[in-house]
Amino acid sequence: MASTTPPQGRPATLHPGAWWVWALALGTAATRTTNPLLLALLVAVSAYVVAARRPDTPWSRxxxxxxxxxxxxxxVRLLFATLLGSxxxxxxxxxxxPEAGLPDWAQGIRLGGRVTAEALVFALYDGLRLATLLICVGAANALANPARLLKSVPGALYEMGVAVVVALTFAPSLIADVQRLRAARRLRGRPDKGVRGxxxxxxPVLEGALERSVALAAAMDARGYGRTARVPEGIRRTTAALTLSGLLGVCAGTYGLLTAEGGSYGVPVLLxxxxxxxxxxxxxxRRSLRTRYRPDRWDVRAWLVVASGVAVAVLLTLASVRDPAALxxxxxxxxxxxxxLWPAAAILLGLLPAFVAPDPKEPA
Incomplete structure (x- = not known):
């Protein structure tokens, strides 16, 4: 049995799922406020953690x-508020x-007209909230290795995980092929830009990708990929019912968290x-017959990273209920x-991964 302890010289890493939970929790906190100071603080927290714990890899950029x-x-949000009104x-x-006249069926919409400071500030707050959410997702992409994350998916998502891992593996090679072929054409004095180039x-790039795909499919088939175990019909139906109802519950709970009216039922339905x-x-x-080579461990540091992000989301949610005018x-x-003050102090808890997560530049 392969040991789960990383060998000497291997960079110290954190479980990629912990980074995603932390980042999504910060994004959840961003949806609970439109205060630009708190949103800027969330962006600063995520940027500091990325600067402190980002590995030196292509996907981390x-x-x-x-x-x-x-x-x-x-x-774009400010432009729409300026041109289409608010x-x-x-x-x-x-x-x-200058305001353009619109037909009767377009009532409620205008093009041009008076632009007020209140409308632009409202659009700025609303756009800044979405921008902060995107930056939090970008932090997860920069900190978590996508291949290792997909290797950690549950067995029920095994086939999908393999397909995405293969796609992520071939993407850099396709880019390298394009650069190599363009350099070769330039050395021969042939055009490498435009439609003809x-x-x-x-x-040639597509032909090489097709050949590698066929070779990979043959190798995976020889190694037994795609084989599944036999499970009873009742377990399959129960699995489908639980998964479908769970996804519907997650969607309904997330909608409740994102709306002011669903704050009472959002959390229990989501859970x-x-x-x-x-x-x-x-x-x-149970359908998947596979083992993991050097599986990522969910250790104490991963729990601390997750707890810091969840604490920020929970405290901002409570603050939005107790003091909505401030948020x-x-x-x-x-x-x-x-x-x-205390919501800002709660956001600072998100800095904990910068101190407890392992430094990827240092060996384990």
């Missing part, structure tokens, strides 16, 4: 792309755009849905947002 995507989302009334007019580079889904995945794992500052009348 995705954090910058998510930050740029978040800025683009924020700009339902928020305002008295502080910044400028007036794309076609002449793309066809019941997660429990049913986990039970279904546990039963479904959702109004824009009519237009007032400057204030920084509530």
């Amino acid at each position: 995705s954090y910058g792309a998510f930050v740029r995507l978040a800025l683009l989302v924020l700009l 339902p928020i009334p305002g008295t502080h007019t910044l400028f007036t755009l 794309l076609l002449q580079v793309g066809l 019941l849905g997660c429990a049913a889904a986990l039970a279904g995945l546990r039963l479904g794992g 959702r500052p109004g824009v009519v009348p237009l007032v400057a947002p204030t920084l509530p």
Whole structure:
């Protein structure tokens, strides 16, 4: 039996699932507030943890792309509020755009017109919340190894995990093939840009990818991939019922958490849905006959990382119920947002992974 202790010289790592739970918990906390100071603090916390614990790998550089995507989302939200108007009334007019007349069936929508400071501030708060959520997801992508995460999926999702791992494995090789072929064409004095260059580079790349896919399929078939165990019909039906009801519960509970009206039923429905889904995945794992080589361990540090993120989400949710005015500052009348002290202190708990998670630059 292979040992689960990493060998000497192997970089110290944390279970990838712990990073995703931590990041999604910070994103959940971001959905509970529109206070720009608290949202900026959440972004700063995630950025500090990424800077402290990001490994030096190609996939870990995705954090910058998510930050740029978040800025683009924020700009698009402000642009829509400027061009299409906002339902928020305002008295502080910044400028007036030429307004286009629309037919009767488009009532409630306008193009151009008066742009107020209240409408732009409301759009800024709303867009900043979504941008913070995207940055938190980017932090998870930068910290968690996607291949190791997919290796840790339950046995019920084994086939899907193998397909995604294969796709992630072939993506870098495809990029390397494109770069190699373009360099070869430039050395021969042939064009490597435009439609003609794309076609002449793309066809060899696709041919090589197809050959590697056929070879990989033959190797996987020879090693027994895709074989499943026989399970009784009753267990299969119970698995399907638990998984489906669990996913519906997770969707309903998440919707309840994201809306102000569903705060009373969101948490219990989400917990019941997660429990049913986990039970279904546990039963479904009986179909998979496989072992894991060097499985990732869920140790004390992983629990601390998860606990820090969950604590931030729970405390921000409680703060949104007890002091909604501080977490959702109004824009009519237009007032400057204030920084509530104990919600800000709760967000700082999210910095714990920067100190307890293993440094990937140091060997285990």
